[in-house]
Amino acid sequence: MMHRLITILLFLTTSLFSYAQSDEVVIRKIYNEALTNGRSYDVLAYLSNQIGGRLAGSPQAAAAVEYTRQVMLDFGFDTVFLQPVMVPRWVRGEVEKGRIVNSKKIGSVKVNICALGNSIGTGIGGISAQIIEVQNFEELVSLGESEVKGKIVFYNRPLDPTLINTFRAYGGAVNQRGGGPVQAAKLGAVGVVVRSMTLSKDDVPHTGATHYQDGVPEIPAVAISTNDADLLSSLLKDDPGLSFYFETHCKMMPDVLSYNVVGEITGSKNPDEYIVVGGHLDSWDNGDGAHDDGAGCVQAIEVLRIFKALGMTPVHSIRAVMFMNEENGLRGGTRYAELAEKNNEKHIAGIESDRGGFTPRGFTIDAEGETLDKIMSWKSLFTPYNADDFLKGGGGADIGPLRSQGSVLIGLYPDSQRYFDYHHSAIDTFDKVNKRELEMGAAAMAALVYLIDHYGL
Amino acid sequence: MMHRLITILLFLTTSLFSYAQSDEVVIRKIYNEALTNGRSYDVLAYLSNQIGGRLAGSPQAAAAVEYTRQVMLDFGFDTVFLQPVMVPRWVRGEVEKGRIVNSKKIGSVKVNICALGNSIGTGIGGISAQIIEVQNFEELVSLGESEVKGKIVFYNRPLDPTLINTFRAYGGAVNQRGGGPVQAAKLGAVGVVVRSMTLSKDDVPHTGATHYQDGVPEIPAVAISTNDADLLSSLLKDDPGLSFYFETHCKMMPDVLSYNVVGEITGSKNPDEYIVVGGHLDSWDNGDGAHDDGAGCVQAIEVLRIFKALGMTPVHSIRAVMFMNEENGLRGGTRYAELAEKNNEKHIAGIESDRGGFTPRGFTIDAEGETLDKIMSWKSLFTPYNADDFLKGGGGADIGPLRSQGSVLIGLYPDSQRYFDYHHSAIDTFDKVNKRELEMGAAAMAALVYLIDHYGL
Numbered sequence: 041m042m043h044r045l046i047t048i049l050l051f052l053t054t055s056l057f058s059y060a061q062s063d064e065v066v067i068r069k070i071y072n073e074a075l076t077n078g079r080s081y082d083v084l085a086y087l088s089n090q091i092g093g094r095l096a097g098s099p100q101a102a103a104a105v106e107y108t109r110q111v112m113l114d115f116g117f118d119t120v121f122l123q124p125v126m127v128p129r130w131v132r133g134e135v136e137k138g139r140i141v142n143s144k145k146i147g148s149v150k151v152n153i154c155a156l157g158n159s160i161g162t163g164i165g166g167i168s169a170q171i172i173e174v175q176n177f178e179e180l181v182s183l184g185e186s187e188v189k190g191k192i193v194f195y196n197r198p199l200d201p202t203l204i205n206t207f208r209a210y211g212g213a214v215n216q217r218g219g220g221p222v223q224a225a226k227l228g229a230v231g232v233v234v235r236s237m238t239l240s241k242d243d244v245p246h247t248g249a250t251h252y253q254d255g256v257p258e259i260p261a262v263a264i265s266t267n268d269a270d271l272l273s274s275l276l277k278d279d280p281g282l283s284f285y286f287e288t289h290c291k292m293m294p295d296v297l298s299y300n301v302v303g304e305i306t307g308s309k310n311p312d313e314y315i316v317v318g319g320h321l322d323s324w325d326n327g328d329g330a331h332d333d334g335a336g337c338v339q340a341i342e343v344l345r346i347f348k349a350l351g352m353t354p355v356h357s358i359r360a361v362m363f364m365n366e367e368n369g370l371r372g373g374t375r376y377a378e379l380a381e382k383n384n385e386k387h388i389a390g391i392e393s394d395r396g397g398f399t400p401r402g403f404t405i406d407a408e409g410e411t412l413d414k415i416m417s418w419k420s421l422f423t424p425y426n427a428d429d430f431l432k433g434g435g436g437a438d439i440g441p442l443r444s445q446g447s448v449l450i451g452l453y454p455d456s457q458r459y460f461d462y463h464h465s466a467i468d469t470f471d472k473v474n475k476r477e478l479e480m481g482a483a484a485m486a487a488l489v490y491l492i493d494h495y496g497l
Numbered sequence: 498m499m500h501r502l503i504t505i506l507l508f509l510t511t512s513l514f515s516y517a518q519s520d521e522v523v524i525r526k527i528y529n530e531a532l533t534n535g536r537s538y539d540v541l542a543y544l545s546n547q548i549g550g551r552l553a554g555s556p557q558a559a560a561a562v563e564y565t566r567q568v569m570l571d572f573g574f575d576t577v578f579l580q581p582v583m584v585p586r587w588v589r590g591e592v593e594k595g596r597i598v599n600s601k602k603i604g605s606v607k608v609n610i611c612a613l614g615n616s617i618g619t620g621i622g623g624i625s626a627q628i629i630e631v632q633n634f635e636e637l638v639s640l641g642e643s644e645v646k647g648k649i650v651f652y653n654r655p656l657d658p659t660l661i662n663t664f665r666a667y668g669g670a671v672n673q674r675g676g677g678p679v680q681a682a683k684l685g686a687v688g689v690v691v692r693s694m695t696l697s698k699d700d701v702p703h704t705g706a707t708h709y710q711d712g713v714p715e716i717p718a719v720a721i722s723t724n725d726a727d728l729l730s731s732l733l734k735d736d737p738g739l740s741f742y743f744e745t746h747c748k749m750m751p752d753v754l755s756y757n758v759v760g761e762i763t764g765s766k767n768p769d770e771y772i773v774v775g776g777h778l779d780s781w782d783n784g785d786g787a788h789d790d791g792a793g794c795v796q797a798i799e800v801l802r803i804f805k806a807l808g809m810t811p812v813h814s815i816r817a818v819m820f821m822n823e824e825n826g827l828r829g830g831t832r833y834a835e836l837a838e839k840n841n842e843k844h845i846a847g848i849e850s851d852r853g854g855f856t857p858r859g860f861t862i863d864a865e866g867e868t869l870d871k872i873m874s875w876k877s878l879f880t881p882y883n884a885d886d887f888l889k890g891g892g893g894a895d896i897g898p899l900r901s902q903g904s905v906l907i908g909l910y911p912d913s914q915r916y917f918d919y920h921h922s923a924i925d926t927f928d929k930v931n932k933r934e935l936e937m938g939a940a941a942m943a944a945l946v947y948l949i950d951h952y953g954l
Contacts (some may be wrong), residue, residue, distance in 0.1 A: 071661070
């Protein structure tokens with residue numbers, strides 16, 4: 041009898057949780073739970089240190105699927121399931137060699153390279169050709185086929201250090217990496233070398249996706265570090281006929297089966313309406329994908345764990361989704377939206393964390409009018425947590441395809457100063473993540489999910 | 498003739514600089530200079546990696562005095578000089594050993610310890626005694642002399658992880674370190690062990706100053722890591738009679754001569770009125786003092802370098818001051834204010850950076866009424882740089898003594914999540930500092946100095 045009474049009391053307490061307390065109190069409890077009993081850091085340690093880099097289609101990606109599935113089962117989420125999706129399988133190969141050849145000043149010099157994702161390889165023996173530096177496509181085009189044909193094009197426009205938001209700096213330079221090979225190949229170039237997409241000056245090359253285009257020859261492309269880019273540029277000033285050699289064995293394999301991993305707490309009143317929080321589970325292969333985007337994945341899981349730990353039963357269903365293949369295909373994000381459409385799952389909002397596990401400054405919000413006003417009205421609730429920069433802006437690549445069903449898309453907006461130091465490189469490792477910064481990002485997302493769930497959108 | 502014309506034009510350009518341009522434009526130029534040509538990171542590299550930990554009175558502190566003097570001379574500041582000041586000289590000694598003795602569960606276990614600054618040593622052979630855990634002074638006092646006499650007191654109250662500003666968490670725990678030995682000795686304790694003042698769970702002990710009191714016996718005091726504190730606490734639950742052993746050879750030596758290092762750009766109109774930016778040059782000996790407070794020193798130097806580089810001639814004199822002996826005496830800050838008083842140097846404002854070289858969120862301002870309103874009116878100028886958290890709060894320990902002459906005291910307010918992970922420990926090293934975060938702190942201070950200089954206070 042006593043037991044039953046306790047059960048009833050517990051049930052009442054639980055179901056009344058989100059209504060009986062002020063938003064301030066609920067959000068304070070969310071932060072306290074994240075900062076006191078947070079699990080995101082431990083989960084990220086395993087994902088980074090035990091599994092490591094996990095490019096789509098790799099054994100590590102499969103391990104990450106199984107691991108995060110088990111973690112969410114262990115946390116007792118109501119449902120945990122996999123969404124099958126075919127993904128591209130690009131492999132780097134064992135060999136990556138780069139060399140400045142026979143420069144007047146310092147002779148031949150070894151250069152660390154890493155192939156750009158999706159690039160073809162040079163094959164055994166590599167390629168060696170004169171290298172010419174350009175800052176942008178306009179400069180390349182002005183050189184014309186006569187100057188470019190048979191050569192390697194070196195894209196060397198740096199990220200603009202004066203931009204305070206480093207994502208803007210990245211956005212202003214990354215077309216060299218994504219579109220550089222196609223533009224160079226159109227003029228007959230045989231290869232591409234790209235300055236790494238980072239603001240830091242060091243010896244670490246940063247990879248990232250490049251894209252080919254039907255009807256344009258596919259040429260191999262690699263990144264070099266910013267220090268090596270500066271060196272190469274300075275040598276070219278005295279030695280405009282300089283050659284460069286590189287060898288890569290990377291290649292695209294047939295598509296393979298992989299999965300989005302989905303954990304769910306089912307809504308008490310509107311179970312067929314969803315709020316999704318997510319990150320992408322795949323990462324580049326050269327580092328451990330700790331910030332990009334292990335952080336986003338473990339934060340998404342943590343959001344649901346916090347709801348469970350505090351006994352918060354949401355009105356709508358909330359899901360943590362580990363999207364697969366953001367880095368070189370976006371197949372997981374695309375598939376998730378297709379299935380949502382097919383299964384009549386109305387997604388009222390998506391929140392993605394894919395800008396690193398740094399101290400959250402707020403959110404970027406892709407919404408208009410009254411919806412935007414409503415979200416903006418919650419801003420002051422985040423002031424005590426220094427996370428009240430609510431800006432208009434994009435949500436995230438993986439949740440992007442949900443736009444077609446009118447979901448409000450929101451991106452966690454962390455401090456951006458350190459992100460590109462590590463991004464897509466061998467130094468995107470667990471030691472670069474601070475426990476509290478990671479936890480505060482999860483707490484901010486959980487607080488926003490609570491508000492969206494409670495007040496609707 | 499042409500040369501003279503150019504000189505005149507240059508002179509006009511220079512002297513008109515701060516009047517001919519909007520505040521927005523000037524501040525944008527300051528940030529651009531810091532983020533494009535910044536030198537603070539290089540100077541910090543030398544201070545951290547070549548000189549390292551530099552406790553007041555040590556050879557390293559002397560090296561740091563000479564190095565920063567030379568840096569400021571090389572940067573061409575109008576005046577660079579030293580202010581002699583006698584400082585305490587505490588030395589750690591070679592030996593630091595700690596051990597949990599003969600516990601029931603795991604026997605004897607070695608524990609990393611570090612002596613608290615200013616502590617006496619145990620002498621050769623160390624001390625071994627029963628150890629009792631308390632959370633605070635009230636609990637200690639309630640135990641009374643009968644329970645405390647002859648024992649080692651273990652202060653184990655953690656920093657509160659739910660406080661978003663970690664300085665508040667630190668402030669809520671640090672009395673154990675500063676006052677713990679006196680409180681324990683009053684009840685007859687023979688030694689003190691303190692849980693490290695950090696929110697992170699790791700194996701690194703954190704030092705910091707402790708204080709003795711006339712008439713109370715001086716007993717030796719050490720810090721242990723948070724992991725070891727948790728271990729010790731858990732062992733004590735099963736084994737309340739547990740003993741602890743530690744040996745330290747630290748001691749206080751006679752005072753020695755040291756210096757504040759001052760660089761100055763002389764004001765064009767009010768050269769006898771000063772705006773001072775500063776940090777403290779001394780650091781604890783166990784790490785490299787990169788964040789605490791090498792960062793503040795190099796940022797202060799950078800503020801003046803930016804003024805020089807942009808040809809900005811201030812109306813008032815501006816000074817970069819490397820204060821000596823903040824960590825265990827505050828002699829430098831005290832002496833600086835005494836000399837300012839004696840030499841009729843009116844200090845309209847002091848800005849200190851002593852909270853680490855992390856992304857600046859804004860400033861804490863120790864002012865009232867119209868003065869505070871005036872500073873608050875500049876807040877929006879810092880919004881484009883995400884540094885517009887202008888809060889009422891303290892300036893900094895070293896500039897504190899300037900309050901007696903009515904100076905407005907301001908502290909740079911960086912993001913605080915990571916600071917205490919490194920603070921006063923062996924891992925306060927250069928690799929923990931991000932170049933852009935450091936530079937943005939210098940830029941924020943330079944912008945504020947410009948506004949104070951231009952509009953007065």
